[in-house]
Amino acid sequence: MEPILEIKQLKKYFVTSRGTVRAVDVISFDLLPGETLGLVGESGSGKSTTAYTVIGIYAPTSGKILFRGRDISVPVAKRPKSLKRAIQIVFQDPGTSLNPRRTIGQILELPLKVHRIGTREERRRRVAELLRMVELPEDYIYKAPHMLGGGERQMVAIARALATEPELVILDEPTSALDVSIQAKIINMLIQFQKEMNLAYLFITHDLSLMRNVAHRVAIMYLGKICELAPAVEFFERPYHPYTKMLLSSIPVVSEEEEKVKPEKIVSKGEIPSPVNPPPGCRFHTRCMERNGICSEAVPEVVEVGEGHLVWCHLYGKKEER
Amino acid sequence: MFKSPQWQRRKEGFRRGWYKFSRNPVSVVGLFFVLLVSFLAAFAPYVAPYPEHAGRFVNFREASQPPSLRHLCGTDVFGRDILSRIFFGFRYSLMMGVVVLSLVVPPGVILGLIAGYYRGTWIETLIMRVTDIFLAVPPLILALAVCSVLTPSVFNAMMAISLMWWPWYTRLVYGLASSLKHEFFVQAAEVTGASKFHILFREILPNCVSSIFTKMSLDMGWVILIGSALSFVGLGAQPPTPDLGTMVADGAKYLPDQWWIAVFPALAIMITVLGFNLLGDGFRDLFALEEI
Numbered sequence: 001m002e003p004i005l006e007i008k009q010l011k012k013y014f015v016t017s018r019g020t021v022r023a024v025d026v027i028s029f030d031l032l033p034g035e036t037l038g039l040v041g042e043s044g045s046g047k048s049t050t051a052y053t054v055i056g057i058y059a060p061t062s063g064k065i066l067f068r069g070r071d072i073s074v075p076v077a078k079r080p081k082s083l084k085r086a087i088q089i090v091f092q093d094p095g096t097s098l099n100p101r102r103t104i105g106q107i108l109e110l111p112l113k114v115h116r117i118g119t120r121e122e123r124r125r126r127v128a129e130l131l132r133m134v135e136l137p138e139d140y141i142y143k144a145p146h147m148l149g150g151g152e153r154q155m156v157a158i159a160r161a162l163a164t165e166p167e168l169v170i171l172d173e174p175t176s177a178l179d180v181s182i183q184a185k186i187i188n189m190l191i192q193f194q195k196e197m198n199l200a201y202l203f204i205t206h207d208l209s210l211m212r213n214v215a216h217r218v219a220i221m222y223l224g225k226i227c228e229l230a231p232a233v234e235f236f237e238r239p240y241h242p243y244t245k246m247l248l249s250s251i252p253v254v255s256e257e258e259e260k261v262k263p264e265k266i267v268s269k270g271e272i273p274s275p276v277n278p279p280p281g282c283r284f285h286t287r288c289m290e291r292n293g294i295c296s297e298a299v300p301e302v303v304e305v306g307e308g309h310l311v312w313c314h315l316y317g318k319k320e321e322r
Numbered sequence: 323m324f325k326s327p328q329w330q331r332r333k334e335g336f337r338r339g340w341y342k343f344s345r346n347p348v349s350v351v352g353l354f355f356v357l358l359v360s361f362l363a364a365f366a367p368y369v370a371p372y373p374e375h376a377g378r379f380v381n382f383r384e385a386s387q388p389p390s391l392r393h394l395c396g397t398d399v400f401g402r403d404i405l406s407r408i409f410f411g412f413r414y415s416l417m418m419g420v421v422v423l424s425l426v427v428p429p430g431v432i433l434g435l436i437a438g439y440y441r442g443t444w445i446e447t448l449i450m451r452v453t454d455i456f457l458a459v460p461p462l463i464l465a466l467a468v469c470s471v472l473t474p475s476v477f478n479a480m481m482a483i484s485l486m487w488w489p490w491y492t493r494l495v496y497g498l499a500s501s502l503k504h505e506f507f508v509q510a511a512e513v514t515g516a517s518k519f520h521i522l523f524r525e526i527l528p529n530c531v532s533s534i535f536t537k538m539s540l541d542m543g544w545v546i547l548i549g550s551a552l553s554f555v556g557l558g559a560q561p562p563t564p565d566l567g568t569m570v571a572d573g574a575k576y577l578p579d580q581w582w583i584a585v586f587p588a589l590a591i592m593i594t595v596l597g598f599n600l601l602g603d604g605f606r607d608l609f610a611l612e613e614i
Contacts, residue, residue, distance in 0.1 A: 055513050076513055084515035097506035100527035143332060160510070208323045 002069070003030035004168055004200045005054070010063035012046075012053050019276040023049040025224035033167065034194065035199040038215030038232070040208050040247075042272050044226040047204045048092075048164070051170045054202065055089045067168070085115050088161035092173040094117075096152035098145035104131075104156055105141030111163040130159040134189065151182030158186070162193060168200045176207065182212070187214060209251045212236055220244050223275055223283040230309040240311040242288045283316060290315060349604025355597025363412035370406035376564045387604040388399050396582035404582065408590045414559060418480055418549040419542040425484040430491025431534060435522045437492065438499025450496065452490040460566065461486035462548050469557035476549075476565075479558045483548055487541070494537055496503055497527050498530045532609030539602035543595035550591050566591050 012024040024046040031037045041047040044180055052058050054065055056076030065073045067087065072079055088111075091097035098107055108127045112118060118126060128138045134155035145153055154174060161169050171190070175183040187316060191214065193199060203215060211218050212232060219229040228241040239245050249266045270287040279286050285295035294314050303316045367373045371394075381401035382554060389396040395404040416426050437449040465482035472478050503526065511525050520587025544551060550557035553567030566587045 057509055057513065076515075081515050084513065087513075089510070089513055091506045091510065097510050099507040099511075099525055099529070102524070106599075110511060110516060114515045114517075114520075157510075160514075164514070167527075182436065 001032050003033040004033045004068060005202070006064075006066040007050075007054070008064040008066065008156065010050070010053065010065065012049050012058055012109065013061045016276075021275050022224050022278055023275055024053065025278070027221070027224070027226045029219055029226065029229060031168070031200050031202060035217065036194065036203050036215045037207060038203045038211035038218040039221060040205055040211060040218060042206060042223035044223070044272050044275060045221040046275070047221050048172055050221070051089070051172050051202060051204045052107040055087060055170055071099075083116065085164040085182075086166050087168045087170070088164065088166040088171040089172060090154070090157050090161050090174045093177045094145075094150060094157045095177070098159050099154055100144065100146055102144075103141060104143050104148070106144065107145070107156065108141070108163060110158055111160060113293050115164055126163070130163055133162070133193075134159045150178050154182075154186060155189075158190070158193075161265060162197070162285075165197065166199070168202065170202045170204070172204045173206070174203075175210075176205065182209075190214075208247055220247065223272060223278050225283050226310075226312060227284065227312075228309075228311050230306070234306060234309050238306070238309075239307070240305050240316060241284075242290050242315070243284045243312050246287075246289075282312075297319045339608055342610065343604050346604060346607055349607065352597050352600025352602075352604055355593050356601050359412050359594050359597060360416065362409045363416050366406075366409040366413055368402075370409045372403040372406045373410075373428050374492055375402040375406045376410040386576070386583070388580075389582050395586040396580075397577065398443060398569070398583050399580075404569070404586050407564040407569060408566065408587055410564040411569060411587060411590065412537055412594065413478065414563065414565045415546045415549065415591070418476065419545045419598075421480050421540055422484050422487060422545045423541060426487040427491055427534065427538060427599050430488035431495050431527070431530070433488070434492040434495025435499050435526060435530075438496040439503050439518075439522055439526065441500040441503070446496075449492065453492045453496075456486060456489040463554055465548065466555070466557060469552065474557040474560060476559045476563070479549060479552045483545060486546070490541070491534070491537070494533060494547070495530050498533060499526050502526045502529055505608075519559040532606060535609070536602045539598050539605055543598040546591065546598075 003126075007027060007029050010024055010027050014021040014023055027046075027050065030038065039047045039050060049058065053060050056072070056074070056079055059075040060073050063073065064071055067083060074081060076084065098104075105127055108130055109123055112123045112126060117123065127141060131138055131140055136152060136155055136159075140148070140156075142150075145156070148156065154177075158174070174190070175186050178186065187210070190201070194201060203211070205211065208218075215228065215232045217231050218235045220227045220241065222243055228235070228239065228244045230238075235244070236248065239248055246266045266289060273283075274287060279296065281292075281294070281296040281298055282288070282300050285291045288295065292314070298314070300312045300314045303311050303313070305311050305316055343353075362369060366376070370376070379400070379402055379437030384393075384397050384401035385399050387393055387397040387401075393403050393405065395408065397403055398407070433449050433453070435448045437453075440446050461483045464486050465479050468482035469475070469478050499522075508521060508525050511521050516525070549558055550565070550570065553565045554571040556568075556571065559568055560564035561572075569587035570584050570591070572581070573582075573587065576583050
């Protein structure tokens with residue numbers, strides 16, 4: 001299958017008064033139609049920057065973003081309109097992603113108006129349909145966002161993203177600002193929409209355990225680089241990268257069975273270093289339990305340790321040694 | 323399309339707005355003063371006890387009378403009823419405020435929106451540096467200069483004040499817009515491909531309205547004050563125009579013996595300015611969003 005999105009050697013630096021922030025430092029991955037790729041990382045790992053660069057809020061410093069084979073590595077203002085219709089985003093905090101001075105109806109109608117979809121009457125019906133889709137009452141069109149609860153607002157934000165029938169939706173921590181009870185509802189809805197509309201999701205999150213049930217593939221980011229990228233099942237059962245192991249062992253579990261499948265307990269140590277002055281060699285070596293001499297000298301190359309399972313770590317330099 | 327809800331909904335919104343506004347009694351007082359002054363100004367020919375006293379009217383037999391039942395605020399040196407002249411004076415004051423603000427607010431706000439949105443580009447630099455130049459000149463001083471070089475008139479005074487006043491709106495809206503443009507709802511509109519016009523006027527501007535209204539209300543008072551100050555020094559409205567500033571200036575010559583000639587017009591200015599200032603606070607409450 002042709003990938004819908006290809007990221008090639010993407011780099012995004014921010015020049016600030018305190019130095020250059022290497023938010024995203026050469027990453028590559030792709031995304032298939034109808035697939036969910038979970039992009040997981042700590043705060044400051046560059047996952048949101050990746051998302052904003054794909055959607056075009058930032059222009060990449062270098063590297064390429066291909067959408068259906070077409071180069072879109074320019075900011076959103078320079079992209080053709082059809083692309084803006086095909087790629088949509090759901091932001092983290094629905095409290096700030098909906099204009100407090102506009103009604104839900106106006107908010108949902110905007111993408112339709114911009115892309116000249118339907119007549120007034122058709123648009124009105126479509127807005128009602130969108131609200132029904134996300135299980136909100138139709139008379140919400142007259143309400144202002146501040147009259148809605150946090151979960152309902154995020155439903156509206158999702159409905160807005162789906163209004164133009166996109167092919168790729170970027171989900172920037174869509175549930176992390178919400179109550180746990182609403183999280184499950186929103187996740188289920190997202191999975192359902194994905195099946196119905198064959199949507200590709202680039203799912204940005206710091207919640208690794210969530211990805212087990214949602215993502216088809218998972219990529220772990222650390223300080224602007226991808227550490228490990230693998231199909232979800234493989235990722236949780238056979239993690240290779242020491243960072244992945246550390247993260248997986250830190251997921252809290254409730255039952256004995258779960259405890260058994262967990263990798264051995266690795267105590268995480270240290271904090272994520274500053275992206276202004278990242279450590280040389282492997283970015284993770286300052287916190288790694290298994291580091292050796294080469295780790296602080298050379299940037300690890302990608303190693304394919306299994307079917308579609310990529311690891312950027314010196315421990316797995318040659319396949320035979322595993 | 324979703325903008326005009328049914329009458330019921332509008333009534334509900336109005337009730338809610340009045341509740342928010344009236345929670346602060348001070349803004350209700352402001353509204354009362356403003357409505358009172360506006361009413362008196364609008365119906366001056368009907369509510370003034372001696373409407374003919376507004377213009378060229380002389381009656382030396384009744385000159386410089388202290389306040390009495392016949393003339394509630396007394397009469398001036400020409401025998402004109404001061405209360406009547408105050409009512410007509412409100413017309414000039416309000417007109418001055420309304421004309422200046424309607425000349426000043428649209429360009430000021432639009433330039434501020436553009437400069438704020440294009441922060442960091444040459445467009446911002448151009449607009450904001452020009453704004454700085456205009457801000458460097460105090461409106462009253464320029465108005466003084468213009469009116470002393472050209473003929474002193476209300477029209478010239480209004481033009482001079484307007485020329486110096488727009489930068490305040492540019493600065494205000496610039497500050498708001500440059501932070502609002504980073505809000506996610508603006509990014510969301512941008513990402514979906516909305517036009518710059520939509521982003522500036524439909525996404526950013528509605529979030530600036532409360533600050534703009536508040537400032538307009540405060541400025542209404544300021545402009546009236548400056549207009550009166552100009553008239554006071556003889557560079558604004560010319561006699562026999564019943565302008566409040568001119569009346570204070572005339573009366574000042576007869577202080578303290580015939581105090582009513584200056585004091586009542588001065589009180590009238592105070593009530594007008596105070597009313598608009600208090601109303602400004604009320605606007606802030608009115609536009610506040612409450613979380614449920």
